[in-house]
Structures are given as structure tokens and as C-alpha cells.
Amino acid sequence: MKKLAVLDVGGSAIKYCTMCGTDIEGKGEVPTPDGESHDPEAFLETIEGILERMGDVEGLALSMPGEIDARQKYIRTGGALLYNYGVDVTEWERRFGVSIEVENDARCSAIAELSRGNLQGVDCGVVLAFGTGIGGGVIAGGKVLRGAHLFAGEASKVLTSWPENPRNPITSDQLWSSACSTKSLCERVARAKGIDGCDGRQLFGWLEDGDEVVAGVFRRVCDEIALQIHNIQCWLDPERICLGGGISQNPLFVEGVRDAHRRFNASFDNAFPEADIVACRFFNDANLIGAYEHFLAMEQSR
Incomplete structure (x- = not known):
């Protein structure tokens, strides 16, 4: 079994580890270089630094945001990371001196749940990953669905409203990910309480203490997710x-x-099926595990 370097590149942090089979070792994370820069050098140097700490590895498995053609090893768009637009990953292979496989982060999460987690044996299922934005992964026919244009499950692009003037471009506040992500939930709670900011731990602490303001915002966000x-x-x-x-x-x-899903379904005159809604098994490790499983599958298929 190969020992791989595995990285989960997010908007604010890069999580990393080495994996060999089911063993996860050397977990850590570093800040993601400024995503608004178009110069990739700081990002590439960060990856080089991570690889140096890991010693000898036989490949690099990457989970990343954006529109990614895994078969062609090409990153069409990099999400919020502007330096990762139009990237030929084979150039990274030459620079780092290892074989690389890369896949969209939400699809990595779906791969992890399908191969080892709570989507095992499921013919049709969905992963919704909440963080800085909202990622989506779709399982159809027992396989990860990528779609004709690599857009299947692209939850970050789901709209909640149409511009009043159709000639105006779509703005971020019209996106579902700008309303219901973990980041957005915390921002909405902070605004409702009249404070500068909060994090998830504070938010759930207030909920447990019966804070009515926080409970109202939380219920509204859950309703929007249920929709x-x-x-x-x-x-x-x-x-x-x-x-x-x-x-x-x-x-x-x-x-x-x-609860929001049940209440939403109850509003229909005729019975509407309730989906089985569960937590992912691997939480923050899902993208790492999925990237590793994706590397092995791609290596075998090539």
C-alpha cells in the first residue's frame, strides 16, 4: 500500500496528513495563502513546505475547491482561490517530483462517505458540506456524479433569488452559500445580536442556553436549508x-x-417523502479520506 501526502485545500486553511490504507498520520494545518492574489507562488511554496515535512511519499492527493477535470488533471476554476484558475496539474507534478491526483473538495467528501462512510451501499445520495461556503456531492447509480460540465452538485452556485434588473450580474448575496454556510450563519447571528462576530462554538453555546435571538436566526437558516x-x-x-x-x-x-425538513414537508397537502438526513461519518477528515481514495482509483484507471 502506498504512502501518500494528502492535502485538503480550503479557503482559510490547508489541512494535511499522510495516509496508507486506513492509517492517518501527521495531521496538521497551515493558513491558505491569500486567495485574492493571482500569483500562485506563495501557494506552491506552502505545498512544498508541507511535502518537506512529510519525507518520502509516493504521491500527492489533493482535495480543492473549484471546477476540476480530474481525468485531465486540469483545474478550470479555483473557487475563491484566484491563483488556481486554468492550472495544468502536470506542471505541479514536474515541480514537486511526485504523481498528483486532484478532485473537487465536495466530491472528495462524497467519495469518502460512499467508500467508507454513511453513503455505503446507497444508490442515490447527496453530501452537503457546510463551511466557508457550501459544497455538494452527488451519488447516482452508486457512483460519484460529475455531470456533463463537471457541475453536478455545485451547491455554491445555487441561487436563492433573481436580480430585480435581469441585466445586472448575479451577486454573492443571491447565492445559497452566502446565506446558509457556517460562515454566513455566524455572520447572521452576530448581526442579530449587534456584535462584531462569533464562531460556531459560541453560537451553539447560546442555543443551548436558550438564547431566543440566536434560536430565531438558527431556525430561519435551517428553514432555508430545508427549502x-x-x-x-x-x-x-x-x-x-x-x-x-x-x-x-x-x-x-x-x-x-x-426538524425544518419535517416542518417543510408537513406544509404540503399531499404526503412528500422525507429524506434520511444524517451527519457525515468523517466530518473534517472527509475531504482527506476522499482525496486518498480518489488517488487510488485514478491510479488504477490510468
Whole structure:
């Protein structure tokens, strides 16, 4: 079994480890270089520094945001990381001196849950990963669905409204990820409480203490998530939906979404099916595990 360097590149941090089979070792994280820069050098130097700490590895498995053609090893768009637009990953292979396989982060999460987690044996399922934004992964026919244009499950692009003037470009506040991500939830709570900011731990602490202001914002966000789950059901009719990201480790979040889903379905005159909504098994490790499994599958297929 090969020992691989595995990296999960996020908007604010790069998580890393080495993996060999089911063993995860040397876990750590470093800040992600400024995503608004178009110069990739700081990002590439950061990866080089991580690889130097790991010693001898036989490959590099990458989970990254953006529109990624895994077969062609090409990153079309890099999400919020502007320096990762139009990247030929084979150039990174030459620079780092190792074989590289790269896949979209939400698809990595879906791969992890399908191969080892809570989507095992599921023919049709969905992963929704909540963090800085919202990532989506779709399982159809027991396989990860990428779509004709690599856009299947692109939850970050789901709209919640249409511009009043159709000639105006779509803005970030019209995106679901700008309303219901973990980052957005915390921002909405902070605004409602009239404070500068908060984090997930504070948010759930207030919920547990019965803070009515926080409970109202939380319920509204769960309702908005339930609305999009309804839309997902209308298109895919998934057997199970796995909620991921660090926030999904708190049972209050998963139960809040379940409750909103039940209330939403109860508003229909005729019975509407309830999807099985559960937390992802691997939480923050899902992208790492999925990237590793993706590397092995791609290496075998090539």
C-alpha cells in the first residue's frame, strides 16, 4: 500500500496528513495563502513546505475547491482561490517530483462517505458540506456524479433569488452559500445580536442556553436549508443526505435541519417523502479520506 501526502485545500486553511490504507498520520494545518492574489507562488511554496515535512511519499492527493477535470488533471476554476484558475496539474507534478491526483473538495467528501462512510451501499445520495461556503456531492447509480460540465452538485452556485434588473450580474448575496454556510450563519447571528462576530462554538453555546435571538436566526437558516433540500429531492429523490463540515459534528445542527425538513414537508397537502438526513461519518477528515481514495482509483484507471 502506498504512502501518500494528502492535502485538503480550503479557503482559510490547508489541512494535511499522510495516509496508507486506513492509517492517518501527521495531521496538521497551515493558513491558505491569500486567495485574492493571482500569483500562485506563495501557494506552491506552502505545498512544498508541507511535502518537506512529510519525507518520502509516493504521491500527492489533493482535495480543492473549484471546477476540476480530474481525468485531465486540469483545474478550470479555483473557487475563491484566484491563483488556481486554468492550472495544468502536470506542471505541479514536474515541480514537486511526485504523481498528483486532484478532485473537487465536495466530491472528495462524497467519495469518502460512499467508500467508507454513511453513503455505503446507497444508490442515490447527496453530501452537503457546510463551511466557508457550501459544497455538494452527488451519488447516482452508486457512483460519484460529475455531470456533463463537471457541475453536478455545485451547491455554491445555487441561487436563492433573481436580480430585480435581469441585466445586472448575479451577486454573492443571491447565492445559497452566502446565506446558509457556517460562515454566513455566524455572520447572521452576530448581526442579530449587534456584535462584531462569533464562531460556531459560541453560537451553539447560546442555543443551548436558550438564547431566543440566536434560536430565531438558527431556525430561519435551517428553514432555508430545508427549502433547498426539497429542491434537491425534486430533481434527484436521494435516499440519504449527509451533512458535512465541522458544524455537522454538533447534533443540534443536524436535528435543526431534520426538524425544518419535517416542518417543510408537513406544509404540503399531499404526503412528500422525507429524506434520511444524517451527519457525515468523517466530518473534517472527509475531504482527506476522499482525496486518498480518489488517488487510488485514478491510479488504477490510468
